[in-house]
Amino acid sequence: MPFLYDMWPTLVANKILKKRLGSTNFIADYPSSYEQPLLDCADIDHHSHETIPNHLKEKHKYKVFVSTWNVGGIAPEEDLNIDDLLETNNNNSCDIYVLGFQEIVPLKASNVLGSENNEISKKWNSIIRKSLNKDQRDKVHCKSSHDDFQCIISKQMVGIFISVWTRRNICPFIQHTSVSCIGCGIMGCLGNKGSVTVRFQLHEASFCFVCSHLASGGREGDEKCRNSNVAEIFSRTSFPKGPLLDLPRTILDHDHVILLGDLNYRISLPEETTRLLVEKRDWDSLLENDQLIMELMNGNILRGWHEGPINFAPTYKYCPNSDIYYGCCCHGNKTQKKRAPAWCDRIVWYGKGLKQHEYNRSESRLSDHRPVKAMFTAIVKVLSEFKSLENMSLSERFEQINTPFEVSATDEIVCRKQSSFRL
Template sequence: MWPTLVANKIFKKRLGSSDFIADFPSCKEPLLGIVDFDHNSKSIHNDHKGTQKCKVFVSTWNVGGIAPEEDLNIDDLLETCNDSCDIYILGFQEIVPLKASNVLGSENNDISMKWNSIIREALNKKSHKGGKDQSDGENLQNNCLNEKENSAKFCEAPHDVQCIISKQMVGIFISVWTRRDLFPFIRHPSVSCVGCGIMGCLGNKGSVSVRFQLHETSFCFVCSHLASGGREGDEKYRNSNVTEIFSRTSFPRGPLFDLPRTILDHDHVILLGDLNYRISLPEETTRFLVEKGDWDSLLENDQLKMELMSGNTLRGWHEGAIKFAPTYKYCPNSDIYYGCFYQGKKAEKRRAPAWCDRIVWHGEGLKQVQYTRTESKLSDHRPVKSMFTAEVRVLPKLMKNLQSLFLSERFDQIKTPFEVSTTDDFVRTKRSSFRL
């Protein structure tokens, strides 16, 4: 039976690899890509300088194959500043146990749907926190648009938050959420999955990458689970995984063939996940320095930090200062690192503490304003979260978007202006907006 499953996984056509789950706006609202020009909006696109900043939340969490309870509270994970973000990226690893039936069998989305339900409830509760009415929210939003470019503060408005992309590959899961009022300006959502696990191709290790365009700026988020192992030289397998992910990830070029195709082609790129990089010190030394809280000495020997400095695999990538304790590996439901009490024959089961869970970024116009961890004891990893401000390019007049879409010299390559693709533009018109 297993050889058949393996063959199917390796050789079958990847029919479902580009599909993803998303919430869709109601029929009363413009769909992704086209907006109603009769709508009197003072939203982000009207900034006369051509750029505006948005606030992006990113988190990563290896949940160790433990299914969440329906009432799981993730408020601590989402609690960043006193206000809400424009975009939320939540990445997970091992949302299902990495046993053979899950790696080789068909995808089971029950757990990812449960996570999405928990995220939806938490984000919309956060969105409406404070009980502001809609008019107050609109005033606050307009005040935000007048903010100086060098300000890192953002205003909170009670906007609904909805899912634009949600994708699972075995245990790797990424869920992307935005404020409802940003929907009209988000285009070209798509996904790309790369398996780097068993036989170099199965999805127990690898990445799920998502991309979309907000106004004229492209975003790409890569949720990864890299090769494990704390022995000397194991970091080479992780570097190899990264190289494979960068080379094999590919996105559609779009109906006008002008969209970024690879990860590094995008304007803003964030890599998140259980990257599994360890500390290149003897275990006893590592534990001693962890006990002292000497993060600087540990980070001097952190494999990912060394890779970022050498620039071999991650040339041009950045990571913020780490001011928190290693996130791996904890005893279940405790604050004690795994292996602290093992003696003699059980020593081989010990795992030295490490910052396995990381968030790094690439591209100009991204500024990290927070990088920390939270203290959920659900698994043997602690979640890590970050906050960014991202510059977004906008056109002076949205009519240019319509001209480039419908009046292009390559217009004849689009079968119909109402064509809908699951991996490219979502297009819909309203009679009050324009006519063809």
């Protein structure tokens, strides 16, 4: 302990100084058939799009899957099956998958203050890859270079981890990938709480996904700390302007924005009342007292944001490896914090052109939280010439693209600096 106290100022300073806002310091896959990555490079100048007549543009619908899961610091086994979460067994796969996690490592001092341990995030990406590409592998017995889904962004900050995957045939049309990490935890700056936000542009639409873990606590007034975390995340998150200084810089500048995570909002009722209503499955009475819903209705945070109807049981807090809520299975221990059930894990969205089709939970017993998932349709403007290219093989595309615009030198530099290797 004396060593920790002596090293505290240095450790804190290093963690703060190493936080890079709007950086390309993340992990991603790239098509192996090209020497240079296509992300951020196969781009028509964003400003030039505005001069192209609308009759040369079409609207295309992309299916977007989003999930959030607090895994409680439990490392996954290599054979963990997440097909139920991703719904890969129903032949209804999406075009984009965004998976957000919280507490992928225990939130102890060595993890919060020490160097980042990426071994667990690599395990999660391996599990995601296996689930998303299972059918593809079974059909052709191929190597991973032929995976139907590839990772375009993967970023960890302490226990917060987000991983974004897209169909391989749309990877060349994704540009301006970037991440921004905001710590709101210890001393108001460390990463045990906070957000990892990722953004990219698909054709002419910008997407932004905010994976968050907000302040915990079930006492009266704790929701104000969570509101403060949200305000900090939205005010401090920023992205590069781009070579022509016209790319979205803040979260709300983007066309499609989705906030996901363990937002930690509780139910403002006595614990006994909450448990009784949960036992009766009276979701309506519980949701009337849900802190996040009340904060949204009162306009205290996230004005203009949307959340789909909640028709599933509270996702927090369960006894280990069971379907019993924490506190129900140990009535004799009066000193134990019982922590009433709550919908801590949420997905909300902002912006036109997003339509939600599903909002539900999955039933994995890995941690004391249940995963939550949502499916959306996103409307994206696509140049008519490029839309036909999505059905071609990757090797045919550059031969077919004939455009008067050139890739800027700045974008080339971004490509070379960006980390690009397979997990």
